[in-house]
Amino acid sequence: MVVSASAGNGASGSAGNGTLPRRASEENMRSMVDKVSAFIFDCDGVIWRGDSVIDGVPETLDMLRAMDKRLVFVTNNSTKSRAGYLGKFTSLGLNVSAEEIYSSSYAAAAYLESIDFPTDKKVYVVGEVGIQEELDLKGIAHIGGPADADKKISLKPGFALPHDPDVGAVVVGFDRNINYFKIQTAQLCISENPGCLFIATNLDAKTHLTDAQEWAGNGAMVGAIKGAVKRDPIVVGKPAEFMLANIATQFGLHRNQICMVGDRLDTDILFGQQGGLSTMLVLSGVTTEAALLHPENGIHPDFYMSQLSDLLSIKAAPVAV
Known part of the structure; x- marks a missing residue:
């Protein structure tokens, strides 16, 4: 079982209760928007696919802002910092501020800060x-990352790869240049450095690097x-409780007033349900309707819709006071 950075408070919503997920009607969507004050959006598969904005997203975000809804954009993709993601939002023509972005790269740093990571230790x-x-x-302090992208190991008789004994945590995020040197260095630090933490930004099986596949x-x-x-990592991204607790604290949000919108059942929707949030699944990313409705799927959102812009059907609805 994966170790979460602080346990969840129990699943809510309709996960595993035997009822089939419901496609959102205009009435359902209006009711959901009226009862919540904030939305947490996954990014890949909800806001964009690869480097392309999903149709209708800018207009939908503008509509929700006009309704005085608080918006938070959360991504498990750790390749960029919050500043890096702001650049992506801006390049795609999306009106988002740096304060509204929460990435798993930030979650890893925030987690280490929260446990008072020793100042005399490093992160690999x-x-x-x-x-x-x-x-x-x-x-x-940290070492590794892109600097180790081209490093190779020559497996000669008697060779032992040296590693830094001051590494107190290994943080593993998405890495397009992962290699055997990095894997071996990580396992040596975790296995041989007393008390070394093994932290994962997320466990997502698949991701959208391009909009083609x-x-x-x-x-x-x-x-x-x-x-x-042979150890489970501490996971700090979705669906870990640490990420949600940190978001709620930073943004001053009450969980019963938040709706989580995502495209993945085992991260986005589970993240929302375990944290006591309302949940909406969009079919514009990883999860298909067939997978959602499959009898073996036990994670059911409150509602699901084709894509985020389906919410535009309530544009003429009065704003709840």
């Missing part, structure tokens, strides 16, 4: 620059290291 990063930038902002996600990177160290 299996991942990209987003994690490093967020660690820098917290004043946490699905790509292997961070679960592949984490799985390689987990297989070597």
Whole structure:
């Protein structure tokens, strides 16, 4: 079982209760929007696919802002920092502020800060620059990351790869340049450095690197290291309780007034249900309607819709006071 950075408070919603998920009607959507004051949006598959904005998203976000709804954009993709994601939002023509963005790269740094990670210890990063930038902002020393992208190991008789004994945590995020050097260094730090933490930004099986197809996600990177160290990681991204608790605190949100909108059942919807949020699934990303309605699926959102812009059907609805 995966170790979460603080346990959840129990599933809510309709997960595993035997009722079939309901496609949202205009009435359902209006009721949902009226009863919540904030929306947490996943990004990949909800706001964009690869480098393309999903149709109708800008207009939908503008509508919700006009209704005085608080918007938070959460992504398990750790390749960028919050500043990096702001650049992506801006380049796609989306009206989003830096304060509204919460990435798993930031969650990793925030988690280490929350446990008072020792100042004399370092983090070994299996991942990209987003994690490093967020660690820098917290004043946490780190090594690895892109600097180890081209390193190779020559397996000669008697060779032992050296590793830094001051590494107190290994953070594993999505890494397009993962290699055997990084895997071996990570497993040595975790296995041989006393008390070294094994932290994963997420366990997503697949991700949207382009809008043409699905790509292997961070679960592949984490799985390689987990297989070597035979330990479960501490997960700080969706659906971990730590991420939701940190978001609620930072943004001053009450959980019963939040709706989680995502495209994945086992991260987005489970994240919302375990945290006591309302949940809506969109079919514009990973989850298909067939998978959602399959008898073996036990994770059911409150409602589901084709894509976020379906909410535009309530545009003429009066704003709840």
